[in-house]
Amino acid sequence: MIGHYSISLVMPCRNEASHLESLIMDVPDYYDEILLVSNKSTDDTVSVGKNLEDRIPRLHLIVDDRSADGIGYGYAHMTGIDAATGDIIVCADSDGTYPIDRVPDILHEMSRRRLSFASCTRYPDPSIPHALQLGVRTLNCEIAVLYGFHLHDSLSGMWVFKREVVPQLHLTQGDWNLSPQIKLNAHKYLGKRFGEVKITQKIRLGETKQSYVKTGLHHLFWILSNRFHEPQEIQKPDQEKD
């Protein structure tokens, strides 16, 4: 709990067995539940996770092996978010890069700015490799041109939001594109209740398996096509049928 809020942590996870135990042991006490969602792990992630689940009451291991073109990052997040019961949901990679220990400060800033959804921006940060910065900046520009608003970090994988806004996020992307989708939809449907909050990224635990160029191009095309994609009729609360 933080104040009167219960807090859920959702962590997508693929082949992170090497550091899973230390990562989970370091999760601050104020998290009421930790939902570790493995997607197609081929190392010991699931067995290490099960062992930890037996010892740590607040930890729940979920296995969701759905994937789109081999990637299940979005499916893992959607499943974890659906299962979360806290008033506040914190989503973050299970590689130690995101400062999940900063959530009290982030909630304080959200309350000050009246936000229901905070996307935690890693930028500006000169220590991030230039090629990665350029890639993210390109996607930020694409969003500015096509959607008319500015993001500092279109690919941040840490979000803090009230569980009550989940129905307004309309998440559908099972692959990496869940990351831009959650921000675009939060901006679209929450308006001024969406904002970015600055964080500082830490060093990744374990090896990266990310193909930055391939994933970046995939984002570039998805952000473009999503702009012209007719969303399915979304029923607003005041249009509810009897």
Ligand SMILES: Nc1nc2c(ncn2[C@@H]2O[C@H](COP(=O)(O)OP(=O)(O)OP(=O)(O)O)[C@@H](O)[C@H]2O)c(=O)[nH]1
């Ligand atoms: N690579 C990969 N990771 C997944 C997948 N599904 C869930 N994950 C997890 O999603 C999180 C994000 O993946 P990362 O490999 O950290 O990708 P990234 O943050 O873009 O890049 P780096 O942190 O630099 O490796 C990690 O916690 C992974 O364990 C998937 O389909 N592929």
Ligand SMILES: [Mg+2]
């Ligand atoms: Mg990562």
